[in-house]
Amino acid sequence: NAGVTQTPKFRILKIGQSMTLQCAQDMNHNYMYWYRQDPGMGLKLIYYSVGAGITDKGEVPNGYNVSRSTTEDFPLRLELAAPSQTSVYFCASSYEGPTSSPLHFGNGTRLTVT
Amino acid sequence: AQRVTQPEKLLSVFKGAPVELKCNYSYSGSPELFWYVQYSRQRLQLLLRHISRESIKGFTADLNKGETSFHLKKPFAQEEDSAMYYCALSGNNQGGKLIFGQGTELSVKP
Numbered sequence: 001n002a003g004v005t006q007t008p009k010f011r012i013l014k015i016g017q018s019m020t021l022q023c024a025q026d027m028n029h030n031y032m033y034w035y036r037q038d039p040g041m042g043l044k045l046i047y048y049s050v051g052a053g054i055t056d057k058g059e060v061p062n063g064y065n066v067s068r069s070t071t072e073d074f075p076l077r078l079e080l081a082a083p084s085q086t087s088v089y090f091c092a093s094s095y096e097g098p099t100s101s102p103l104h105f106g107n108g109t110r111l112t113v114t
Numbered sequence: 115a116q117r118v119t120q121p122e123k124l125l126s127v128f129k130g131a132p133v134e135l136k137c138n139y140s141y142s143g144s145p146e147l148f149w150y151v152q153y154s155r156q157r158l159q160l161l162l163r164h165i166s167r168e169s170i171k172g173f174t175a176d177l178n179k180g181e182t183s184f185h186l187k188k189p190f191a192q193e194e195d196s197a198m199y200y201c202a203l204s205g206n207n208q209g210g211k212l213i214f215g216q217g218t219e220l221s222v223k224p
Binding site for chain 1: 120123146148150157158159160163165200202204205206209210211212213214215216217
C-alpha cells in the first residue's frame with residue numbers, strides 16, 4: 001500500500017512552459033485534493049474532487065487545471081508557468097471527505113519557475 | 115467566506131511548559147475543525163478533530179463557537195512535539211472542501 005504518490009519530487013520550469021504534476025492513490029479514496037504551500041502562507045486549496053469525473057475549484061485555481069478520469073489519479077496541469085507558481089505542491093486523498101475520514105498527504109513536489 | 119487564522123508563525127517554549135496554539139475561524143455554517151501536524155521529514159497528518167473530543171499525544175482542542183476559536187493545548191510540552199501545526203476548517207455545506215490556516219511552527223527547547 002503506497003498511499004498517495006506524487007511525481008516528480010522536484011522540477012525547474014522556465015516561464016511559459018507547461019507541465020503536469022502527477023498524483024496517484026491506491027486506497028480507493030473518493031476525495032482528492034491539490035494544495036500549494038508557500039512560506040508563511042500555509043496551505044492553499046487549488047482544486048479538489050469528490051469522485052471520478054467531478055472536480056471543483058478551491059481558493060487559488062487560476063493558472064491550473066485538473067481532471068479526474070479515474071478514482072486513482074488526479075493530475076494537476078500548469079499551462080503557462082509563471083514565477084508566482086513557484087511553490088511546494090501537495091496532493092491528498094480522503095475516503096469519504098474530511099468530516100468523516102482524514103486526509104492522507106503525499107510527499108510533495110517542489111516546483112521552481114524561473 | 116470561510117477563513118482560518120493562526121496568528122503566530124512561531125511559538126517557542128521550554129520542555130515541560132504549557133503550550134497553546136491559537137486558531138480562529140470564520141464560517142457562516144456549522145463548522146468542522148481539525149488540527150493537522152507535520153513533523154520534520156514526515157508527511158502532513160491528522161492530529162485531532164473537534165467532533166471526536168479526544169486527546170491525542172496529550173493535546174486537546176475545544177471548539178468555542180462564541181469566540182469562533184479552536185485553540186490547541188497541551189499542559190506539558192515535550193521536545194518531540196516540535197513540528198508545524200495547521201488548523202483546518204470544513205463544514206456541513208462545504209462539499210468536501212478543507213481549508214487550512216497559515217500554520218504555526220512549535221519549537222520545544224530542552
